[in-house]
Amino acid sequence: MIARHAARLTALAAVPAALAFASFPAAAHTGHPASASGDSYQVDLTSLNGSGAKGTAMLSLDGTRLTVKIEASGLVPGQPHAQHIHGSTSGHDFHCPDASADKNQDGIVTTAEGIPAYGDINISLTTKGDTSKNSGLAVDRMPTADKDGKLSYERTLTVSQKVVDHIKDLHVVQHGIDPNRNGKYDFGKGKSELDLKLPQEATAPADCGMLQGASVGSMPSGGVETGSGSTAGIESPGLIAGGGVAIAAAAGLMLVRRRRTHQITDSR
Known part of the structure; x- marks a missing residue:
C-alpha cells in the first residue's frame, strides 16, 4: 500500500x-537555424548587403554523400554566383554576419570582413569538378542566375567524415551583389580583396543561412572564432x-x- x-x-x-x-x-539561436528531419536539413537563406537575395538550401546526408539543393531569387540576373558551405569542422561556432561586420563602414560587408563571422570556405558548391576551398573563386564553374535573378542548383558530393560529424556547425553563403542596380558586376565598389581582377561586387556575400550552430549542435571546442574568444550572447x-x-x-x-x-x- x-x-x-x-x-x-x-x-x-x-x-x-x-x-x-x-x-x-526549441533553443533560440541567432539568425535562421535549419530545421532537421533525419539526415536532411533545410536552411533559409536571408539577404546580406541589401542584395534582396533569398532562398532555401536543402542538405541531405547519406553516409558521406552530401546532396545540396538550392533555390534562390533576387540575385544579379545573368551573372555567376559563387556559393560555398562555410564554417568549422573542429567544433568552433560561426554565424552569418550582420552590418557590424562592415569595419571600414563603406556600406558593404565584404568576404574578408565576413570571414571572421562565418568562417572560411569548407566546400565550394561548384557545378562540376573540384569542390575544395581552392575552387572558391571558380566563377566559370559556379551557377548563373537566370534573367529574373533566380538560381537552381543541385549536386551530390562526397564529403569527409568531419563534415558529416559537424554538419550542424556549417552554413551556406551565396556571393555576388549589385548595389548600383545596373544589372552587372562592375568596379563601383572597387576591386575584390580576394582577387584584384574581380570587382568587389562579384565576391561580396549576397545571402547566408545557418544550420544548427554549435550552441545547439555540437559543443564548441574553442569558443567563438572572432578574435575575441568571447561567448557573450551565445548562451541559449x-x-x-x-x-x-x-x-x-x-x-x-x-x-x-x-x-x-x-x-x-x-x-x-
Whole structure:
C-alpha cells in the first residue's frame, strides 16, 4: 500500500516537469537555424548587403554523400554566383554576419570582413569538378542566375567524415551583389580583396543561412572564432530555462523520496 502511494506521488510530481519540457520552445539561436528531419536539413537563406537575395538550401546526408539543393531569387540576373558551405569542422561556432561586420563602414560587408563571422570556405558548391576551398573563386564553374535573378542548383558530393560529424556547425553563403542596380558586376565598389581582377561586387556575400550552430549542435571546442574568444550572447535562453525546469523536476523527486522515507519510518 505504501509502495503504491509513493509511486503515485512520484508520477504526479513528474507530470509538471514533463509538461514543461513538452511545451518549451526549441533553443533560440541567432539568425535562421535549419530545421532537421533525419539526415536532411533545410536552411533559409536571408539577404546580406541589401542584395534582396533569398532562398532555401536543402542538405541531405547519406553516409558521406552530401546532396545540396538550392533555390534562390533576387540575385544579379545573368551573372555567376559563387556559393560555398562555410564554417568549422573542429567544433568552433560561426554565424552569418550582420552590418557590424562592415569595419571600414563603406556600406558593404565584404568576404574578408565576413570571414571572421562565418568562417572560411569548407566546400565550394561548384557545378562540376573540384569542390575544395581552392575552387572558391571558380566563377566559370559556379551557377548563373537566370534573367529574373533566380538560381537552381543541385549536386551530390562526397564529403569527409568531419563534415558529416559537424554538419550542424556549417552554413551556406551565396556571393555576388549589385548595389548600383545596373544589372552587372562592375568596379563601383572597387576591386575584390580576394582577387584584384574581380570587382568587389562579384565576391561580396549576397545571402547566408545557418544550420544548427554549435550552441545547439555540437559543443564548441574553442569558443567563438572572432578574435575575441568571447561567448557573450551565445548562451541559449532556452537551454538556461530548460536547466531550471530540470532542477525543479529534481527537487520534486527529492521531495517525494523524503515523503516516502518518512512514511516508511512512521509505519515502523
